[in-house]
Amino acid sequence: MAVGLAPLPKLHPVAGFALGTACAGIKKPGRQDLVVMRCAEGSTVAGVFTQNAFCAAPVQLCQQRFLGAVRYLLTNSGNANAATGAAGLANAGQVCATLAQLAGVAPRSVLPFSTGVIGEPLPVDKIEAALPAALKNLAEDNWPAAASGIMTTDTQPKGASRQFVHQGVTVTVTGISKGAGMIRPNMATMLAYLATDAKVAQGVLQDLLKGVMDKSFNRISIDGDCSTNDSCMLIATGQAPLPEITAASGALYAALKQAVEEVALELAWAIVRDGEGASKFVTVQVNGGSCQQECLDVAFAVAHSPLVKTALFASDPNWGRILCAVGYAGVARLDTGRVSLYIGDLCIAQGGCRAEGYTEEQGSAAMREEEILLRIDLGRGTCSETVWTTDLSYDYVKINAQYRS
Amino acid sequence: MAVGLAPLPKLHPVAGFALGTACAGIKKPGRQDLVVMRCAEGSTVAGVFTQNAFCAAPVQLCQQRFLGAVRYLLTNSGNANAATGAAGLANAGQVCATLAQLAGVAPRSVLPFSTGVIGEPLPVDKIEAALPAALKNLAEDNWPAAASGIMTTDTQPKGASRQFVHQGVTVTVTGISKGAGMIRPNMATMLAYLATDAKVAQGVLQDLLKGVMDKSFNRISIDGDCSTNDSCMLIATGQAPLPEITAASGALYAALKQAVEEVALELAWAIVRDGEGASKFVTVQVNGGSCQQECLDVAFAVAHSPLVKTALFASDPNWGRILCAVGYAGVARLDTGRVSLYIGDLCIAQGGCRAEGYTEEQGSAAMREEEILLRIDLGRGTCSETVWTTDLSYDYVKINAQYRS
Structure with a gap:
């Protein structure tokens, strides 16, 4: 019973960013519950994570890794891999390592994300078994399937997309999110992934994301980063033929920031509109x-x-x-x-x-x-x-x- | 559907403290919604009140008056007289003045209390019309009727009582309370009235009450004094033939404190047990x-x-x-x-x-x-x-x- 939540809009592909899904059967058999995202070599990644002391194993790994060279993002729904201690960390590392091996990249270049029930061991075998299928259908126009793949109690997939033209070059920002709980949703994990084909240095991208958060995801009634798994990622693949954007890039920086802000706000509103039991x-x-x-x-x-x-x-x-x-x-x-x-x-x-x-x-x-x-x-x-x-x-x-x- | 809430226990009368009820028809016709309490001359009164910036008109008057000579406490349910501005203050003053006139005491010796819907004008006429009836049935054994009279969405009246003997003299502590909302019950007014026949100086009584609050009413899930009308009063009539109690009174002070604490905790638990919709x-x-x-x-x-x-x-x-x-x-x-x-x-x-x-x-x-x-x-x-x-x-x-x- 989402409130005024439109069907998924057109989600423009982002050059250098491909998405694949598969059915790992983690919670419900037959559901696409595994999402792999691949970003082009040279991509930069910004991330904002939960402040919860019980932050989940995948969040801990992400925080260690996202400033380095990132090539894959691996998300499962149905299990949060939170409050799982050392075994949880090992499990998160394990699924990343398996994906890295299959894809021929370094294990550290894979970021894990999980959402679902807290305290249950991550079903590593199921995830590993489904990875080849997800890698096989990686495609840049696969945003809608990924938007569905990351859902938990969401009733509808959530996505938003913007494009703008700078000096004759079209720049794209596309994103997907999941949410669900709405009154102080303490552990209703919020996940959001935004990607752009602009080229942006990590420090600049990180500042941009933090500024955008305070006008979007941090202004919906998710109580101050309190879930164990909340993560919002912004990936810049740098595939658009434009110079690298810095805070001094003037109009280009402003246009990118506005596009990211609009996508983030639309995704944040979609989370509210699809809040658990929401009628207003x-x-x-x-x-x-x-x-x-x-x-x-x-x-x-x-x-x-x-x-x-x-x-x-x-x-x-x-x-x-x-x-x-x-x-x-x-x-x-x-x-x-x-x-x-x-x-x-x-x-x-x-x-x-x-x-x-x-x-x-x-x-x-x-x-x-x-x-x-x-x-x-x-x-x-x-x-x-x-x-x-x-x-x-x-x-x-x-x-x-x-x-x- | 209160959880394990026993019927009202025996509420021992407190010498020098009488209670009367009447039907003012504020919200529902025929309901006893007006409670008058009279305390003997020379009583001391301690009070703890809401910290809400929108504290109700009666709370404002109480705070001004309770350190002086108090003779009557006037409570209505069905209307909170909160967010009612200057008119609300005038109305609270008016019903107190009418009671004072009927009883032949100074208007400042009457403390007003209200609980119910916020923002509606207090029905002064209805309250004034019912005051003579409430005064007429003032009696020291009228605690049960008063416990019912202060209820709003409570499903059961709440009361508790303790007695102890010091040097052959029986000292009584009896109290009633109302609550209802239980998850951060922002405006589910909590009212509690405790009375004892011990003789206690105001400063000592106030410290005792504050200490007791932090082990009882401030430890139930009422979010830090946030209703507009929350009030907890402790009245000492001094009618028991014992010397005035000070913090240096040793065993007597300790016994009184324990009795007040036990009554307060039983009343606080009763509020939780009767929390709105509570099943646990x-x-x-x-x-x-x-x-x-x-x-x-x-x-x-x-x-x-x-x-x-x-x-x-x-x-x-x-x-x-x-x-x-x-x-x-x-x-x-x-x-x-x-x-x-x-x-x-x-x-x-x-x-x-x-x-x-x-x-x-x-x-x-x-x-x-x-x-x-x-x-x-x-x-x-x-x-x-x-x-x-x-x-x-x-x-x-x-x-x-x-x-x-």
């Missing part, structure tokens, strides 16, 4: 803050509140719950008498209480929409932040109560 | 921390995780979700290789991974219990903390999606 797509915009951080604190307090989320699910304009969340967000010396609240253009609260002329009927009508904009003005400055989230429905409980059964 | 009573005990705060951070991270809570609801021993919550609790330099996890006496994870010999069947059996003890050992020190919480069920969503309709 909710934008929480906080204006009038005295700094960015307090705007973010308020936005996430509202976005994470189970009481706000259940009210959204019920289309109940229970605005007191929203103000209450604003009140406990920890903003120092908040003058509640200056706080106002809007649903879309409808002013609900002003000066900290119900706005004059506001009626429940108006509120109910606004809350019945599938796409809801909550605007909060703190009335104490000029800073703004926006985050995106969903409601909390029966289906969220159902999905998460039954995930393993 | 869950104790989260964190041992082996290097300081209290990190134990608390871990315990609350686990207690607040919707993924842990839905797994508990499903009796699914999805222990990876618990370790994941431990991992994002923000403990600096946590060595996951030293973390272990138990359900009751069953060791599930050791050294950061699944314990040798652990089977899913064992885990499932342990999770099917109605009362569950999760024990986490961080393996880095000698500190411990315990918090109590519930699962997240369909009924939680249902109750909170329908609360106002």
Whole structure:
């Protein structure tokens, strides 16, 4: 029951980046649950990873390897290989080594990714057995199959693509993602892979990715890198006939950054729209803050509140719950008498209480929409932040109560 | 569907403390929704209140008044009188003044309390009209009616009582509470009233209450004082024929503190057991921390995780979700290789991974219990903390999606 999530758009191939899938039968027989991605020699890779202390074995390996020469990315769904200790690390290394051997590259040039249940041993045999098939169907136009291959409780594959022309050369940015859990999805692994055929030095690519994260994946209600497996990768294959991009590349750098940002935001929104049990797509915009951080604190307090989320699910304009969340967000010396609240253009609260002329009927009508904009003005400055989230429905409980059964 | 919540125990009257109820018809006609409590002249009062920036009008008045001479406490359910601005403050003052006039005391000696929907104007007329009836049935043995009168979505009244004998004199501590929401119940007001016939100076009583809070109400999954109306009051009427208690009173002070602590813990547990939609009573005990705060951070991270809570609801021993919550609790330099996890006496994870010999069947059996003890050992020190919480069920969503309709 994804909210307004369109079918996969056209995903433009990225020169030098090929994708292959296979069925390893990790959790369900017959499902394409293994994805191999190959990038051209000389590609640079940027990565952002979970901050969870229990970060999974594949994440640990990735972090050690992604700054070196990367040739393959190996992803399995159905098993997170997290909380698996030394054996988990050995297993992640093992599947990478087998892929490296099959492909004739160094083991260190393979990055592993896993998503699924925590604490179960990685089924190394099943993965190794399926690798040849995945290598066999590597192709640059295979993004849609890969988008499906990385899914867990996602109901739809997620992808986005942009192209721009610089000095007569078309540059492509294409990406896929998976998500699913939406209320503080502590371990609903988020995986995202973006690739471009631009040529970008690693340091520049890394800075670009970090900047983009704070306007996309770090602004959806995934609680601050808290899953064990969250990873977002950006690969630049350098196959487009253009000079290497640096932060000083002016228009070219700006165009690339914008394209990556648009792809990342579309992927992040798709994760929210396909949040577990989601029936609403909710934008929480906080204006009038005295700094960015307090705007973010308020936005996430509202976005994470189970009481706000259940009210959204019920289309109940229970605005007191929203103000209450604003009140406990920890903003120092908040003058509640200056706080106002809007649903879309409808002013609900002003000066900290119900706005004059506001009626429940108006509120109910606004809350019945599938796409809801909550605007909060703190009335104490000029800073703004926006985050995106969903409601909390029966289906969220159902999905998460039954995930393993 | 409260979890193992016994019917109201015998609530011993407290000399000098009388309670009366009446039907004001605030939300539902015919319901006893108004409670008046009268304390003897010379009583001392301690109070702990919400830290929410949108703290309700009655809380603001209480904070101004409770250190003075208090004679009456006036509570209504069905309307929180929160986010109501200057009009809300005036309304709270008005109902107190009316009660003061009827009772022949100073308006400042009346403390107001409200619980219910946020943002609606307090129905002053209805409350004023019902006050004479509540005053008329004031009685020291009226605790059970008062326990029912303060309820909102609670399914059962909550009360606890202790007596001890000092130098031949019986001292009584009796209390009632209301709660309801259980996962970070941002505005599910918690109200608790405890009274004793001991004689205690205000400063001593206040310190005693603060200490008790950190072992009871502040250790249940109510997220750090975040409702708009949370209040916990402790009244000492001084009617027992004993000298005034100070912190230097030795055995007498210790006995009183223990009695208050036992009553507060029983009331706090009752709130958890009657949590909205609760089907499990869950104790989260964190041992082996290097300081209290990190134990608390871990315990609350686990207690607040919707993924842990839905797994508990499903009796699914999805222990990876618990370790994941431990991992994002923000403990600096946590060595996951030293973390272990138990359900009751069953060791599930050791050294950061699944314990040798652990089977899913064992885990499932342990999770099917109605009362569950999760024990986490961080393996880095000698500190411990315990918090109590519930699962997240369909009924939680249902109750909170329908609360106002």
